[in-house]
Amino acid sequence: MKHLIVFPNAVRSLLALGVIAMLQLSVATTAQAIEIQQVKSPGGITAWLVEDHSIPLMSMRFAFKGGWANEPEEKQGATHFLAGMLDEGAGALNSKQYQTRQQQLAMKLSFRARADHFYGSFQALTKHRDESAALLADALTVPRFDDVPFQRIRNQILLNIKSNSQDPERVASKSWLKLMFAGHPYGRARRGTAENLAALTPADLRSLTKNLFAKQGLKIAVVGDINADELGKLLDRVFGKLPAEGNITKLAEAKVMAKPTVQIIDRNIPQSVIQFGHAGLKRDHPDFVPAYVLNFILGGGGFGSRLTEEIREKRGLTYSVYSYLSPYDHGALFVGGASTQNARAGETVKIIRQELERMAKEGPTAKELADAKTYMTGSYALRFDTSKKIAGQLLAIQTDNLGVEYVEKRNELINAVTLEDLKRLAKKLLxxxxxxMTIVGKPEGVDAKEAKGG
Known part of the structure; x- marks a missing residue:
């Protein structure tokens, strides 16, 4: 099955809005139309494919169902640890041999763990595609977890944990999430704790690969110099030996904290780092697209957003203030952040509250909605201007269960949002x-009666 997606007048609309001064013609040309093929291998593995034979290169993005939130509490950090170990030797090749061979083949391979999925990124030259794919298959099916690289990667993660404990922004984010998802795995630290990490063994990671890497729930997107028949054979070589089903822990729906709270974490630093938010909307909620537009106007649109205008431009309280929607498979958040001088923390918090209240009460203006639509629909094509970006977008659409037609329908969904939709939703969402709120620093002017923690 094939789907041809066209991006009409995308760059023209951005130029009309005045948000892009210069743009290379190659970007516009590359993003004008893509044809998405749904490929099924002889072994029954499916993938989305966009052929592009202009460069002898193939990019693949894939995701397994299950992430760090699915790991047992006593094994916290194992999934993140695994992501760092999979290119440290596999099959007959030890760590040095494996990475040397990657360099010789000009092959790129990386992994990352998220809350609900485990992601892989693979790139190979056409002339080395088969051998590169064999290395990827070994990483997934026969990783080595030799002691020397195992200890090296563990020490790197331990150093990251220690460093992050001194980073105000990471402290704020971690502490805030723990509050929001209290008692749920989403509230854990993805790297785990030093204690958990010290207890992990190669056997733990080997067990995790057997439970996590399975055909069921596997999503794959491929872009580049490969046709459907060639891809079908490659899919079976890479993923064909995986078990049909995995064995990951099922997650309960998360209860998001709804009690107004200000958590102050005292740090002797000149600025206060503020993380704020409340419950949001999951990706499959019928109001998610209107909520996405609403948030763009409120705090997701950079210099054009209300929070930036009121807090940075008018008052100079911060360099950056933002908000975004953060949907999980079993919960959802509306998240925002800012940093400011300690002496102006109270004022910043006050304006954040006021702007949320004003948006909830009045909603956006017709001009704000029109400008948001122009930018959001016009800039969408820029998410498809490289093979890597296309593969990433197609994978995200699959993991969000939006359907192959979403690329074509997305701008129509944005344009269908009305001012009445946003006014109704603003009252409901905000x-x-x-x-x-979690504030890290020595904030002045924050109501001490609200402070929880320290």
Missing amino acids: KPGELV
């Missing part, structure tokens, strides 16, 4: 009375 909950200033349930705002939870």
